[in-house]
Amino acid sequence: MRPDILAWCDSLSHFGYVAVAIDYRIGFNPASGAGGFGPAHGMKRAAWRAMQDCNSALDFLKENYLDYRIDTNQIFLLGNSAGSITAINTVFIGDDERYEETLEVASGANNADIGDLNANSFFPNHTNRVAGVVGLWGATMNFDWFDEGEQVPMLFIHGDDDNIVPYDEGMAFNFGEGTDINIYLYGSQKLHEYFETMEWEHEYHLYPDEPHAFYSCGDMNMIELEKENFPCEQWEPVFNQVVTWLSLHNNYYLYSKIEKEEENLDFSIFPNPVSENLTISSKNSIIGECTIFDISGRQVMQINPQKTTCSFDISELKSGVYFLTINGNSVQKFVKQ
Incomplete structure (x- = not known):
């Protein structure tokens, strides 16, 4: 597991949270572009699979809340990059808002219908409602998914020099609009502006001159990062902003010595x-x-x-x-x- 994921789980557990890492499916299959469909087709299918897995994880936790001793009304989603995109959009999207690309659009396994949001869940009777979302360098693909009454408090954190997930708007991975290799994203700045217009509760922190995943010591995916080199200097301000925000949005004191x-x-x-x-x-x-x-x-x-x-x-x-x-x-x- 990446050291930043371990750090989040370990640190949050010390504040009284039950921390769970969701091993959602990530990446896309370029072969799903067969039959005249471009790679963006595969990216949309990958995004839908990630949201399916997020829903399945929520269903599992809500079904087994007694085993994990959690309050199902106090579940928060925290995501980083693709995980952030997944968390933000899981709150809003419904089966009636599926990408057409997730349906059966051509013959062959790579283009088969991949099912609704609960296709992989063993406990599909639960809702995807959560208490809030922390989106680290995240985005949405479509504001049409955002309906009044679905919103929850959200915290957005982003660097304005992000060339992977644009903090404002643009193609993911900084590809030009003329390419058919990716999908168009609306980053934290646009999310902030939309939430402001809708008067929805949220908080937004923009880090000047910082790249994607800027607490990762220069290694975007943190694959080669040794645990002893983590955390980096930007971990502390991000962590403190997240934990402060969580403390203000849950119903419990997060300090073991607090008395009745x-x-x-x-x-x-x-x-x-x-x-x-x-x-x-x-x-x-x-x-x-x-x-x-x-x-x-x-x-x-x-x-x-x-x-x-x-x-x-x-x-x-x-x-x-x-x-x-x-x-x-x-x-x-x-x-x-």
């Missing part, structure tokens, strides 16, 4: 979210040592007010999710805007 809400009533913090001054107030206890940790668990600030109420400036902290420990045991989560 009724046990934290002695301390309150406000405002939350906060941009400058955070206030801690206690009904009965002296506020002693207070420590703030960022989403990766690093200590970023510490105070020791010895009062029942105190305020302190956090304006220098970066935007994101933080955890505040009070007197060494009570833990509160807050968001720095």
Whole structure:
């Protein structure tokens, strides 16, 4: 398995997530261009197969949620490149929106009907509904698939020097429009603009001068990348943006020491979210040592007010999710805007 996939699964599991890598079918068969059909024909069939596999994985997890101890209403899809394209479009596409190229368009196995979205699922009675999608350098092929009511919160991250999946729009792999070797894509910028127009919930981060899969140390596919050389410097900001976004969009505290809400009533913090001054107030206890940790668990600030109420400036902290420990045991989560 690629080291970045391992890193995502391992890191997210430390934040309380059940992390699953989907081994979806990828690539296309140039032979499917037989009979006068170009390679783009094969690419569309490959994209449909990937969405079939994503649906099958969702069906499996929802059917076996007790075994994996997951909340089926809190499943998120996170994809990288082709995986991102698959995740984004799986949310919206239905069997009535299939590419014509996925039907039987000519004789021969390479051009046979490859079935509907549930063709490979053992548990086809579940929906493809998820709680949200993280799209890393992703895209869509068709905005006609996007219908009101199907949308979920999404996070888009892309580099503007991506010549594999265009951040704006264009042919995949940077081929010209006159070639019949690929499909036209609408990248994260166009997704952002569409979501803005529709007033759908989303977040968008564009990295200037960064190429495709820019946290991969220059190896796009990371096939030759040794584990000891990963992560690269861009892994940390991308990871923090993803985990912060996930923390804001799920129903659970992602910190093992957080106690039950009724046990934290002695301390309150406000405002939350906060941009400058955070206030801690206690009904009965002296506020002693207070420590703030960022989403990766690093200590970023510490105070020791010895009062029942105190305020302190956090304006220098970066935007994101933080955890505040009070007197060494009570833990509160807050968001720095």
